[in-house]
Amino acid sequence: MDSDAIGPYRLSYQIGVGGMGEVWKARRKGLADTTKYVAIKVLREEFEDIPALREMFLSEARQAMRLNNANIVQVFDVDQTAEGRCYMVMEYIDGLDLARLSKHLREQGQGVPLSVSAYIIGELLKALACIHEFGDGRGPGALVHRDLTPDNVMLSVWGEVKIMDFGVARLSSDTTHELYAPGKLRYMAPEQLSEDGCDPTLDLFALGAILHELLDGRNFRESFEESKLYEMVSDGEVEELREPERVPPVLAELRQELLAVDPSQRIASARAAYAALSQWPGFVDAHFELEGLVRRFAPLFDEIDEIEEIEGSVADMGLSRLSKPDWSSRTSTSLDPAPARAPARPPPPPRPRSARLGLLLVAFVTGLVAAATSALVLRQFSAVPPDRCPDASEPPTAEPSTARTPESSTASTAVSSPSDAGSEDALMCPSPAPSSTLETSELELVED
Numbered sequence: 213m214d215s216d217a218i219g220p221y222r223l224s225y226q227i228g229v230g231g232m233g234e235v236w237k238a239r240r241k242g243l244a245d246t247t248k249y250v251a252i253k254v255l256r257e258e259f260e261d262i263p264a265l266r267e268m269f270l271s272e273a274r275q276a277m278r279l280n281n282a283n284i285v286q287v288f289d290v291d292q293t294a295e296g297r298c299y300m301v302m303e304y305i306d307g308l309d310l311a312r313l314s315k316h317l318r319e320q321g322q323g324v325p326l327s328v329s330a331y332i333i334g335e336l337l338k339a340l341a342c343i344h345e346f347g348d349g350r351g352p353g354a355l356v357h358r359d360l361t362p363d364n365v366m367l368s369v370w371g372e373v374k375i376m377d378f379g380v381a382r383l384s385s386d387t388t389h390e391l392y393a394p395g396k397l398r399y400m401a402p403e404q405l406s407e408d409g410c411d412p413t414l415d416l417f418a419l420g421a422i423l424h425e426l427l428d429g430r431n432f433r434e435s436f437e438e439s440k441l442y443e444m445v446s447d448g449e450v451e452e453l454r455e456p457e458r459v460p461p462v463l464a465e466l467r468q469e470l471l472a473v474d475p476s477q478r479i480a481s482a483r484a485a486y487a488a489l490s491q492w493p494g495f496v497d498a499h500f501e502l503e504g505l506v507r508r509f510a511p512l513f514d515e516i517d518e519i520e521e522i523e524g525s526v527a528d529m530g531l532s533r534l535s536k537p538d539w540s541s542r543t544s545t546s547l548d549p550a551p552a553r554a555p556a557r558p559p560p561p562p563r564p565r566s567a568r569l570g571l572l573l574v575a576f577v578t579g580l581v582a583a584a585t586s587a588l589v590l591r592q593f594s595a596v597p598p599d600r601c602p603d604a605s606e607p608p609t610a611e612p613s614t615a616r617t618p619e620s621s622t623a624s625t626a627v628s629s630p631s632d633a634g635s636e637d638a639l640m641c642p643s644p645a646p647s648s649t650l651e652t653s654e655l656e657l658v659e660d
């Protein structure tokens with residue numbers, strides 16, 4: 213993509229590239245600064261002028277938009293740009309596909325636990341039941357995915373399992389002649405190589421191949437030579453499990469029924485396969501166990517989201533965008549395992565009850581003392597009205613002397629009389645300044 217936007221969506225980074233299209237993570241801002249992340253699948257530019265491929269792209273969108281199921285990646289909309297480039301808006305899944313999860317575990321000498329494997333197969337069977345019972349709305353016919361592989365099974369950081377990519381899906385009633393067999397050869401049923409091979413049992417065979425991988429810990433038909441793979445697929449050859457004794461009998465039998473060479477001997481439907489799977493006592497809701505595995509190997513996505521938020525803030529301020537790392541190079545390589553974290557410090561031991569009560573008592577007493585002290589100080593300062601104190605700017609009244617007239621003696625006594633001002637008033641009034649004392653002494657000498 214030459215532009216960082218398509219329609220009303222701003223592209224963040226490329227998730228992957230397929231045979232017909234590119235998939236990008238994008239976001240659209242709405243009212244009150246709300247943001248919705250989606251996945252945008254764009255028809256590759258070199259195929260825009262090929263009517264047959266353009267129609268295949270639009271057909272995928274039409275079929276997928278009718279499938280509303282929790283185990284199927286949702287398609288919300290399909291549109292084209294002003295230049296005529298087609299794109300579809302899909303649900304964004306934060307996580308990784310089953311192929312990468314299995315690869316990461318094998319690199320560490322581990323495998324997908326049996327309970328998680330059975331849970332994944334059960335969720336895929338729910339999705340296939342919805343797909344196969346879809347019909348075209350105009351008559352009989354089941355929708356067949358025809359490309360069910362670990363690469364097209366998304367696992368989210370919330371423990372969800374979802375089928376994606378309906379690029380080669382086809383109604384079983386469709387008799388259109390095809391020049392080539394769609395799908396990945398390694399996971400194909402024998403009848404898929406023939407012209408009339410379009411039955412829901414194709415997807416059940418592919419599901420059996422996924423179950424084989426989960427039980428065996430290696431890729432399906434991995435030991436087959438590439439040059440002889442077509443012939444072996446045509447003959448319906450399937451590898452044996454390396455350690456069959458470690459596989460529960462119910463799961464081993466289900467695998468055999470799903471991988472039967474003769475379609476008539478294969479298990480009849482996704483619902484029947486789910487009923488058989490539920491007979492295993494270990495078949496439980498391993499939602500949280502799967503969630504933990506996915507989060508263990510998908511630490512990169514949180515970092516990408518943080519970068520996107522920073523970029524969005526920088527763009528809103530009118531500044532240049534941050535240089536973005538080439539995330540597209542990570543689509544074909546494995547994500548590094550999350551680095552080991554230092555063990556968290558243990559929480560401090562709780563205080564004894566007696567110690568907590570002692571601290572509360574000390575705090576209470578301290579509060580009472582502080583309140584009493586404040587009240588006493590406020591009372592002392594508010595006891596004398598401001599008009600009862602002599603003004604410091606005026607000279608104080610001189611001490612009464614025998615040479616003064618009775619009027620002056622009476623006036624002088626009125627200021628210092630205990631009947632007019634109590635002892636507390638006398639203490640609260642400011643003392644005269646030294647300069648005033650000198651002036652009073654001079655006046656007394658003049659009078660004498």
